[in-house]
Structure formats: C-alpha cells, structure tokens
Amino acid sequence: MRLGFIGLGAMGRPMALRLLAAGHQLAVWARRPESCQPLIDAGARASSRPADVAQRSEVVFTMLTTGADVEQVALGPGGLAEGFAAASILVDMSTIAPAMARALAQRLGEGGVDMLDAPVSGGVQAASEALLAIMVGGDAAVLERVRPLLTVLGRTIVHVGDNGAGQIAKACNQLILVGAIQAAAEALHFSAVAGADPAKVRQALAGGSAGSRALELMGGRMVDRDFAAGVEARLHHKDIGIVMGEAHALGLCLPVGGSVWQQLNALMAMGWGRADTASLLRVLETTRRSAG
Numbered sequence: 583m584r585l586g587f588i589g590l591g592a593m594g595r596p597m598a599l600r601l602l603a604a605g606h607q608l609a610v611w612a613r614r615p616e617s618c619q620p621l622i623d624a625g626a627r628a629s630s631r632p633a634d635v636a637q638r639s640e641v642v643f644t645m646l647t648t649g650a651d652v653e654q655v656a657l658g659p660g661g662l663a664e665g666f667a668a669a670s671i672l673v674d675m676s677t678i679a680p681a682m683a684r685a686l687a688q689r690l691g692e693g694g695v696d697m698l699d700a701p702v703s704g705g706v707q708a709a710s711e712a713l714l715a716i717m718v719g720g721d722a723a724v725l726e727r728v729r730p731l732l733t734v735l736g737r738t739i740v741h742v743g744d745n746g747a748g749q750i751a752k753a754c755n756q757l758i759l760v761g762a763i764q765a766a767a768e769a770l771h772f773s774a775v776a777g778a779d780p781a782k783v784r785q786a787l788a789g790g791s792a793g794s795r796a797l798e799l800m801g802g803r804m805v806d807r808d809f810a811a812g813v814e815a816r817l818h819h820k821d822i823g824i825v826m827g828e829a830h831a832l833g834l835c836l837p838v839g840g841s842v843w844q845q846l847n848a849l850m851a852m853g854w855g856r857a858d859t860a861s862l863l864r865v866l867e868t869t870r871r872s873a874g
Contacts, residue, residue: 586635589645590617596710604734609638636665649678668694680746687745696724701752719748756821762796767863803860816855819846
C-alpha cells in the first residue's frame with residue numbers, strides 16, 4: 583500500500599521501518615529533516631509538507647507528542663487535510679486527550695477522511711519487535727481496512743469503541759503503569775531507609791504477588807541508579823495530566839492518580855523531565871533529605 587508516516591522519534595522510527603520492511607511504499611515528513619534520514623536510507627520518500635505525505639498515501643500514521651502537534655499536522659496550514667483524498671485514513675498512534683481525538687475525527691470526517699485513534703503500549707523495544715499493544719477507537723469497518731497494517735506493528739490489537747475510546751484505554755494504561763512505578767519507588771525507598779538491601783527486596787518481591795513489569799524494569803533501574811531515559815518522565819507527566827484533566831471534567835476522584843500527579847510535578851520542578859521515570863525514586867529521596 584501507499585502509506586505515510588509522521589512522527590519519527592524513538593517510537594515512530596522503528597514502527598515506520600517495520601512498515602517499509604513489510605513491502606509498503608512510505609512517504610515521510612518531520613519538522614527536523616535529519617529525523618527522516620534513517621527512513622530515506624531504508625527506501626522511504628521524503629516530503630516537504632504533511633499535505634504532500636497525504637497526497638502520496640492511502641493511509642497516514644502519526645506518532646506525535648501532544649494533541650496540539652497532531653492538530654497542527656492534520657489541520658494546520660499545509661496539513662494532511664489539504665492533501666487527503668476522500669476515503670483516506672489517518673491512524674493517530676499518539677497519546678492525546680480523548681476529546682481532541684473526537685474533535686479531529688469529526689473535522690476530518692467532514693472532508694470524507696476516516697480517522698482511528700490507536701495509541702500504543704510497550705515502549706521502544708516492543709515497537710522494534712512488533713510487539714506493541716494497540717488500543718483502537720473509531721469505526722470497526724475502518725479498523726478492518728487497516729488491521730493488516732497494524733499487525734505489522736503490534737501483537738495485541740483491540741477495538742475499544744468509537745473515536746476517543748482508544749485514548750481512554752491508553753489513559754487507563756498510564757494510570758496503572760505510572761502508579762506502579764511510583765509504588766515501586768516507594769517500596770525500594772522504604773526498604774533502603776529501613777535497613778534492607780533494595781536489590782534483594784526487589785528480587786524477593788518479583789517472585790510473588792507484587793511482581794510486575796514496572797518492578798522488573800523501572801525497579802531494576804532504581805536499584806542500578808540508572809536514570810538515563812528509557813521513557814522520558816516528561817511524557818508520563820503529560821499522560822497523567824491528560825488523565826487528571828479527563829477526571830476533572832467527569833467529576834471523578836482518582837486518589838492514586840492525584841498522588842502520582844503531585845510526584846511527577848515535583849519531578850519536573852527538580853529538572854528531571856528528560857530523565858527516566860524511575861527518577862520518581864529520587865523525588866522521594868530528595869523530599870526526605872529536605873524534611874530532615
């Protein structure tokens with residue numbers, strides 16, 4: 583198929599390479615031209631504007647940071663909407679607010695363009711190995727048209743509901759994930775202060791009911807004091823901000839989410855936004871020193 587991809591960062595690049603390796607034609611665009619180079623080297627075609635990507639594509643994938651980024655690329659000057667033919671499809675795999683996903687789908691639908699919100703979970707390694715979990719909101723028939731493409735990118739593809747539902751599922755994913763990272767940080771901090779070896783405590787917990795992916799990966803980074811970014815904390819800060827914004831609009835009380843949001847706000851204020859989210863441990867350590 584003739585495909586397009588916009589958003590060639592840590593997640594988007596391996597996903598786009600997967601589509602190329604599957605034999606599809608691929609048009610790409612990035613705000614920083616150097617981001618396109620690995621794709622061009624692999625056979626993709628560079629475009630001067632998002633509209634040019636849309637003109638060359640039956641389906642365009644976006645993997646961007648914020649809802650404002652997606653809106654600009656889709657509907658801004660020179661955006662995808664200017665190049666899409668009727669019956670084209672936008673598959674937005676970014677993590678954005680459900681309301682934004684619904685609004686974009688409505689606007690694009692007025693021009694005869696279908697949209698799916700299809701955020702992912704699994705991280706860079708899963709993107710490289712086509713093991714992503716993909717949560718899809720939008721028309722079921724549209725999903726079936728692009729399902730063969732999504733199977734190139736992920737292992738689990740679930741149609742959650744109408745437009746915006748994929749983003750709701752991703753918000754739930756992030757609420758559980760980052761809550762688990764915070765819990766791991768608190769457990770390892772508690773163990774260290776109480777006089778037990780955090781590495782041994784983590785090893786013991788991993789074999790029981792407290793074992794989790796967060797304890798395995800993020801807990802391992804905490805024990806090793808490896809705070810280089812696997813996932814930049816600023817992205818989890820953005821995602822939990824979406825969760826809390828939706829909760830406020832719905833009148834929901836999310837006690838764990840609110841606590842994690844406060845800790846992430848502190849992390850950002852301490853200047854660790856581009857470090858790994860395992861830095862939540864450092865927030866606890868710094869707060870204790872300050873209190874002492």
